[in-house]
Amino acid sequence: MAAFTFVTTEVLPIGLLTVMAEDLGRSDSQIGLLVTGYAAVVVLASIPLTRLTGHIPRRQLLTVTLAVFVAGVLVTAVAANYWVLLAARLAVALTQALFWSVVGSTATGLFPPEVRGRAIARFAVGASLSPVIGVPIGTWIGQQAGWRVAFLVMAAVGLATCVAVAALVPTFAPADGGAARGTAPDARRYAILVVACAIGVAGSLTAYTYVTPFLLDVSGFTPAALGPLLLVCGVAGVAGTLMVGPFLDRSPWGALVVPLTVSVVALLALYTLGGTKAAAVTASALTLMAYAAFAAAVQNRTLQVAPGSTDLAGAGSGTAFNLGIAAGSLLGGGLIQTEGVRSVALAGAGLAAAALALLLAEPRLTRSARSGPGAGALAREPVVELGPRG
Numbered sequence: 001m002a003a004f005t006f007v008t009t010e011v012l013p014i015g016l017l018t019v020m021a022e023d024l025g026r027s028d029s030q031i032g033l034l035v036t037g038y039a040a041v042v043v044l045a046s047i048p049l050t051r052l053t054g055h056i057p058r059r060q061l062l063t064v065t066l067a068v069f070v071a072g073v074l075v076t077a078v079a080a081n082y083w084v085l086l087a088a089r090l091a092v093a094l095t096q097a098l099f100w101s102v103v104g105s106t107a108t109g110l111f112p113p114e115v116r117g118r119a120i121a122r123f124a125v126g127a128s129l130s131p132v133i134g135v136p137i138g139t140w141i142g143q144q145a146g147w148r149v150a151f152l153v154m155a156a157v158g159l160a161t162c163v164a165v166a167a168l169v170p171t172f173a174p175a176d177g178g179a180a181r182g183t184a185p186d187a188r189r190y191a192i193l194v195v196a197c198a199i200g201v202a203g204s205l206t207a208y209t210y211v212t213p214f215l216l217d218v219s220g221f222t223p224a225a226l227g228p229l230l231l232v233c234g235v236a237g238v239a240g241t242l243m244v245g246p247f248l249d250r251s252p253w254g255a256l257v258v259p260l261t262v263s264v265v266a267l268l269a270l271y272t273l274g275g276t277k278a279a280a281v282t283a284s285a286l287t288l289m290a291y292a293a294f295a296a297a298v299q300n301r302t303l304q305v306a307p308g309s310t311d312l313a314g315a316g317s318g319t320a321f322n323l324g325i326a327a328g329s330l331l332g333g334g335l336i337q338t339e340g341v342r343s344v345a346l347a348g349a350g351l352a353a354a355a356l357a358l359l360l361a362e363p364r365l366t367r368s369a370r371s372g373p374g375a376g377a378l379a380r381e382p383v384v385e386l387g388p389r390g
Contacts, residue, residue, distance in 0.1 A: 008134030117248025201324025
């Protein structure tokens with residue numbers, strides 16, 4: 001529920017982009033900055049907040065985080081102007097920065113390492129249900145009753161989630177969790193993962209942040225069709241999460257590569273065939289399917305190759321993830337102003353291809369590092385970081 005709530009609130013302006021722009025008298029790209037700025041705060045705050053709160057028991061930390069989240073969303077709903085709205089969104093982003101840094105190790109720490117990938121896949125369903133339930137329903141509510149009502153609903157869901165976390169989640173010190181350290185620590189693989197994550201997510205978000213104007217202006221859909229179309233994309237996202245689940249434990253590297261390959265193909269199809277309604281819907285759905293699978297695979301891989309604390313590693317990969325979101329939405333906003341909305345799909349495909357190339361080179365890059373001078377020291381370094389005090 002918590003993952004669902006955070007993701008829905010983060011991306012809800014995508015579904016309500018045109019509604020919010022009209023109500024506030026702002027351009028589509030300015031409303032897109034609500035996504036960009038949100039992600040930028042997460043990028044800057046994830047690691048510092050994780051270090052600052054590293055000693056707090058998990059249940060208490062998540063409960064307070066959700067309580068502050070609810071307050072921020074309430075301010076978002078009643079914001080008198082664009083700048084108050086932006087400030088409220090950035091405050092909510094602080095809570096998301098902390099939540100995603102610690103929630104992976106908290107949830108998977110309840111399970112033995114050999115099934116941790118499956119646990120992550122189950123947990124990721126909460127996030128992937130956001131495009132299926134949260135964004136389409138939020139879009140519909142926003143169209144019928146106004147975008148402010150949609151955020152009020154999310155505040156209510158967040159409050160219920162906060163109560164559920166306080167009542168049901170076991171509490172334990174961060175160091176006592178079963179996922180406090182990586183199962184196969186490797187600093188070089190982790191660094192490659194972080195860079196590929198940022199680039200790959202930027203590719204997806206360059207296109208998907210502006211999927212609403214793309215479907216309206218390029219594909220020719222009516223505003224009334226947006227809710228059902230986003231629902232189709234959301235179902236594809238859930239399918240991607242479920243499909244990647246069995247491979248997270250068996251082939252964690254392949255679980256990263258395959259979704260990126262699908263993303264490249266889908267975004268190229270969206271660029272070339274986006275004027276055809278059936279092709280646009282299919283390509284958009286495949287893009288979100290690949291994005292959801294890739295997100296679950298990144299979280300799983302982080303818990304494996306984290307060179308030290310998985311909380312700090314999660315903060316690092318979360319920073320990369322949101323850096324990709326910020327860069328993608330910012331790039332897309334610039335492109336639709338200069339090159340037209342169709343160009344976001346081509347740019348997204350190029351970025352996804354770059355991330356794919358980096359991951360394909362990972363085995364050679366890490367093998368070269370271990371076979372070169374000082375390889376023994378490189379191999380021993382992560383083991384030192386596995387000690388009980390990090």
